Amino acid sequence: MAWMFLIIAGMGEMMGMFFLKLSDGLSKLKPSLFALLSGGLSFYFLSLSLKELPIGTAYGIWTGIGSAGTVLLGILFFKEQVNMKRIFFVTCIITGVIGLKLVS
Structure with missing residues (x-):
């Protein structure tokens, strides 16, 4: 389940950045709320994955999914x-x- 939590966390990171862009500097309420919610869920699922995965591996994969997906x-x-x-x-x-x- 840790890997599934990590994938969900990475996707939450992507969605957080997507809505942050739509929020126009947090000046639009709905996208701002979605950005905060997505970011919060991303951190929550990342924390669940850290119960089983090494922090370096989990953080690297989380940021990788977020970065590549956001691009x-x-x-x-x-x-x-x-x-x-x-x-x-x-x-x-x-x-x-x-x-x-592969190395984890």
Whole structure:
């Protein structure tokens, strides 16, 4: 279950950043509330995963899921730039996350 909690936490991190972008500097109420709720749930599920997983592994994977996922959300929903450099570095993040999972 720890790995499932960690994946949920990473997805919560992604959603928190997505809603934070929509909140326009926390000036819009609904997206701001969703950002805070998503962030809180992300921390909650991360804390559950830490009962069984090493902190370095869990934190690395959590931030990796959040970072790579947020870049992809930015490309899909906010028309952020897509180029080979961004794709390469997102691939590096994903490769690192997979590597941490394999050695854990």
